[in-house]
Amino acid sequence: MTKLEKPVVHVVFNMSAAGSLRHALAHMGRHETVIGLPDDLSFGPIDPPAIDLRARWMEDVLGFERRPDLEQEADQFWRRATDRDVAAVAWVCRRSAMEFAGFLEFVSRIGDHPFRAVDVTEVEFAPRPDRSESTPWRTVSFGHVPADNIVKERLTERQAILTEQELQAYRGLWKRLRAENAPFRVVxxxxxxxxxxxxxxxxxxTHVTDDWRKCSYVVANCLGALWDDGTYCGDLVLWSRVRALADEGVFEMGGDGVRMRNSSVRLASGAV
Structure with missing residues (x-):
């Protein structure tokens, strides 16, 4: 790196994907920084997108346990991601609401400062010998792409500069979503x-019946079905809705009702 070049910082909106990218870069002998957003902007209030407001919403509405260090980590991420003294490379899969929402917030925050983007949405990955796929596959989340696939598909070479039209479209979309300020954002x-x-x-x-089922089983099967349908969300979001429907009398809850693995659920008697 010459004195005129800025250090590269890879900006990732999925903590699992950030870990995979670090491993891939290390394998390639590239000593570049990777930062991951510890927040998920696909749910909760985003107008304004203040982490303290969203953390309270997640605690009150979804029943998430509030992480004491979340706000500090998120603020640090955004400071580093939009630092004018680095060359940012933003990674996104637009099939993941979490990654897409984080990317849109990044595009909004970074303003007119130049950056590069790697969009893995339409990348076709080779069949994996350890899986059942026999044909090329596309991912629903960058977090599902292993480090070896990042290397094999040479994803770091897919960096592109977005056009002004693309940037304006992304900023317009995020402006509309912020104004709507809905509980969820979905792809x-x-x-x-x-x-x-x-x-x-x-x-x-769909995954709850008249018979008792472990809540972890219900959530896992629902996650799988949603992913097969091209919808990606987190398990804790679904678990929050299981508990909410139980509170509303649609389901009957057994067990402690706090942890998925310690709880069971079935349709309540008379529930439609």
Whole structure:
């Protein structure tokens, strides 16, 4: 690196993906910094996108345990991601609402400072011998791409500079989503749409029957079905909706009702 070059910082909106990218870069002998966003902007209030407001919402509405260091870590991420003294490379898969929302916030925050982007949405990955896939596959999240695939597919060479038209479209989309300030943001046709708090309820209810089922089983099967349908969300979001539907009398909850593995659920008597 010459004195005129800025240090590269890879900006990733998925903590698992950040770890995989670090391993891939190390394998390639590249000593570049990777930072991961510890927050998920696909749910909760985003107008303003203040982490303290969203943390309280997650605690009050979704029942998430509040991490005492989350706000500090998120603030540090954004300071480093938008630092004018680094050359930022933003990674995104637009099939993941979490990654897409984080990317849109990044595009909004960085303003007119130049950066490069790696969009893995349409990348076709070779079949994996340790999996059942026999044909090339596309990922629903950068977090699902192993380090060896990052290397084999030479993803670091896919860095591109977005056009002004693309940047304006992304900023316009995020401005609209912020104004709507919905409980959830979900992927639809490679774009993000606002969604109500009940958006995942039908999917959850599909996996609940008249017989008792472990809540961890219900959530895992619902996650798998959503992923197969091209929708990616976190397990804790679905678990929050299981508990909410139990509170509303749609489900009957057994066990402690706090941890998925210690709880069971079934349709409540008379529930439609």
């Amino acid at each position: 639809s046709d490679h774009s993000l749409q606002s969604a109500p708090i009940t958006f995942f309820d039908k999917a959850v209810a």
